[in-house]
Amino acid sequence: MSHSPSLYGGRLTIDLDAIASNWRFLNGQTGAKTECAAAIKADAYGTGQDKAAPALYEAGCRTFFAAVPTEAIALRQVLPDAVVYALDGLFPDTYTHYLDNRIRPVLGSLEELQEWAGICKAAGQSFDAAVHVDTGIHRLGLSPAEFGAAMTDKSLLGPFQPSLIMSHLACGSTPDHPMNRRQLELFRTVTDPFKRIPRSLANSAGVQMGPDYHFDMVRPGIALYGGQAIETTPNQMKPVAKVEARIMIIREVPEGDTIGYGATQTARRPLRNAVVAAGYADGLLRRASGSDDRPGGFGVIGGHKAPILGRISMDMITLDVTDVPDHLLKRGAFVEMLGPAVAATDLAAYAETIDYEYLTSLGRRFERVYGPLT
Known part of the structure; x- marks a missing residue:
């Protein structure tokens, strides 16, 4: 059964041409x-x-x-x-x-x-x-x-x-x-x-x-x-997947209040949050959560980095969008959580894992689209 794209909390875009291009590049190395x-x-x-x-x-x-x-x-x-x-x-x-x-x-x-x-x-x-x-x-x-x-x-x-x-x-x-x-x-x-x-x-x-x-x-x-096979050299592979999560709500968080389950992260200043409709049930691993003790991963909105605040929950992630321009923060807009602007290798480092785990876990509930990532 197909659904309207507007009913999905997130979108997973996969670039088949990039996969083919990566194979041709590797084939050329032998x-x-x-x-x-x-x-x-x-x-x-x-x-x-x-x-x-x-x-x-x-x-x-x-x-x-x-x-x-x-x-x-x-x-x-x-x-x-x-x-x-x-x-x-x-x-x-x-x-x-x-x-x-x-x-x-x-x-x-x-x-x-x-x-x-x-x-x-x-x-x-x-x-x-x-x-x-x-x-x-x-x-x-x-x-x-x-x-x-x-x-x-x-x-x-x-x-x-x-x-x-x-x-x-x-x-x-x-x-x-x-x-x-x-x-x-x-x-x-x-x-x-x-x-x-x-x-x-x-x-x-x-x-x-x-x-x-x-x-x-x-x-x-x-x-x-698109994953990084060798840790010590720049990744030459083209990214092949992009995950975007939909903004559900923008809210203000007073300084000193806590965010998310377990009250693990405290607002060190007045913050503006964006809550997006994706979580660990969608393959965005809980280990990339933020806390007062360690930074979490991040999303990207219109080229602006938005750090994860507090614990990643099953269906939701809270992002710090305090420094993101207002015109980008609209209900229903998408935030890139993995892709060209958020490399799987970088995200995996926050989750203390490898990009293999991210790629193989993504998007059971997302709209799946095949096409270019841009």
């Missing part, structure tokens, strides 16, 4: 022998998989990584010709769904590899799947010893030949961290005997860390959606 895939999990990092995936495909991307099988199957419906991997691997007793939908599991344990290889042996053919080797993050992946033994055990593998060997960087956001080089060297050591099989190590940060990390395929995620 050599001709390296494929640039796309991580499209969590509903394309909150931007809408059904819209973002075709935009990436049209830009030239041909391989996509979802997380859970349901995401991968939904992706198959909109991209009938793409290569689709499920990063979370092979769930027990579900292999027919992978085969029927041409989904490639990323096999993350010896048990998963044994099950998939058994399916291939029973059919007398190799069904495409990746094998994940753990190089130090200690999440999914065969240990290097398990990987080496399994890859040389013909009785285990039967006809199965992996379509991809991959691992995942633990500290890519800080390129100088010694863990990156350790993982790279271990990945090379354990996979070099099998380099006839395509290999992949780099996420968004790894793409920007240079050709040593690129191998045959890179798998950017957050950078496609």
Whole structure:
């Protein structure tokens, strides 16, 4: 059921051209022998998989990584010709769904590899799947010893030949961290005997860390959606999302009064508040609240910064608009809470989190619009 735009408390605008442009930029960072895939999990990092995936495909991307099988199957419906991997691997007793939908599991344990290889042996053919080797993050992946033994055990593998060997960087956001080089060297050591099989190590940060990390395929995620993959360098990605919240009321707050739940922030001078119709239920995280002890995040109204006052509640945020010109403060007007003027990375710093959490949480109740952010 569609509603009039005037009935929504907020608006989420997503720029598909910017997502495609970010992919083309990252694709240009790799050599001709390296494929640039796309991580499209969590509903394309909150931007809408059904819209973002075709935009990436049209830009030239041909391989996509979802997380859970349901995401991968939904992706198959909109991209009938793409290569689709499920990063979370092979769930027990579900292999027919992978085969029927041409989904490639990323096999993350010896048990998963044994099950998939058994399916291939029973059919007398190799069904495409990746094998994940753990190089130090200690999440999914065969240990290097398990990987080496399994890859040389013909009785285990039967006809199965992996379509991809991959691992995942633990500290890519800080390129100088010694863990990156350790993982790279271990990945090379354990996979070099099998380099006839395509290999992949780099996420968004790894793409920007240079050709040593690129191998045959890179798998950017957050950078496609405008996020900052490397903490120590300026973000070169285009913003792809803008969140605007509607002003409900403007009110005066006397000096010494408190604002919001818990009375955590006191007016240090006479203030003018704007209360907007968005809150943590819309993905604007409560941890970015303001208080007497620490500043909160902010919104932007017509180029003017409006700090968050007091706690972010489920459906409302209070902003300090004392220094915002009167003509911008109209009931029903929109305040930018995230976007070109309020970078997700900056907002995430106030919430003591990362921009991934903001992007994947946004806008369940907002009007969703696809188009340019300006």
